Amino acid sequence: MLSVDNLTLHYGQSQILHGIGITAEPGKVTAVMGTNGVGKTSLLKAIAGRHPYARGTITLDGQVLDHLNAFQAARAGIAYVPQGREIFPLMTVQENLESGFACLPHAERGVPAHIFELFPILKDFLHRRGGDLSGGQQQQLAIARALITRPRVLLLDEPTEGIQPNIIQQIGRVIAQLREQGDMAVILVEQYFDFTWGLADRFFAVTRGTVSLSGEAGQISREALLDKVSI
Numbered sequence: 001m002l003s004v005d006n007l008t009l010h011y012g013q014s015q016i017l018h019g020i021g022i023t024a025e026p027g028k029v030t031a032v033m034g035t036n037g038v039g040k041t042s043l044l045k046a047i048a049g050r051h052p053y054a055r056g057t058i059t060l061d062g063q064v065l066d067h068l069n070a071f072q073a074a075r076a077g078i079a080y081v082p083q084g085r086e087i088f089p090l091m092t093v094q095e096n097l098e099s100g101f102a103c104l105p106h107a108e109r110g111v112p113a114h115i116f117e118l119f120p121i122l123k124d125f126l127h128r129r130g131g132d133l134s135g136g137q138q139q140q141l142a143i144a145r146a147l148i149t150r151p152r153v154l155l156l157d158e159p160t161e162g163i164q165p166n167i168i169q170q171i172g173r174v175i176a177q178l179r180e181q182g183d184m185a186v187i188l189v190e191q192y193f194d195f196t197w198g199l200a201d202r203f204f205a206v207t208r209g210t211v212s213l214s215g216e217a218g219q220i221s222r223e224a225l226l227d228k229v230s231i
């Protein structure tokens, strides 16, 4: 289980996260929701070692991840799919996938076959440039690249943003399949409410850098959550 406790984060003088805490269990999709600018991406960046946090604790399966950098976090089993995908446009699909190898020992540097079962289109397009793929295909590539490290925690930042509806459904099915594998905690930052409501097992609403509401699917009220995460 990933656990974030009492985390604070700043950009210069500006404090963005104010003692935020979430937990995410393997085999579950944990949604982090909130309006623009409340600090969702900053939280993911702190977990992924992409931005330092000032105070607080991040633990994975009871082990403290003590202010890791991005490489150390990836080695510890945390994979991050950033908002905007960050695909290398001039590199092929294969090269983009292989760029995910960096944190793996040489003996483990292979693309697991199940990646192409989840995303068959990537196999067909292995030699195309990343920049020639559609937004939805790039999102699939970004998730596939993250899965190459066989993570214990998968952080997804707005995976449906700018993507056509049929591909959104496909991404939803992939996330559900990853949950069914049972060994990975998926943390989903997402503003598309109905997509997230239909998919997640647990919800955290973030307001001004802290959790204002949380609860399990089936227990939390849709209206109460919608109220917290709407403008």
Ligand SMILES: Nc1ncnc2c1ncn2[C@@H]1O[C@H](COP(=O)(O)OP(=O)(O)OP(=O)(O)O)[C@@H](O)[C@H]1O
Residues within 6 Å of the ligand: 011, 016, 034, 035, 036, 037, 038, 039, 040, 041, 042, 043, 083
């Ligand atoms: N590198 C940065 N330097 C300064 N301020 C930043 C930086 N990155 C983000 N911020 C500010 O921190 C606040 C939280 O940003 P963050 O991206 O974490 O929010 P968010 O909830 O993910 O929003 P969105 O849904 O718009 O992505 C915002 O006010 C944003 O302008």
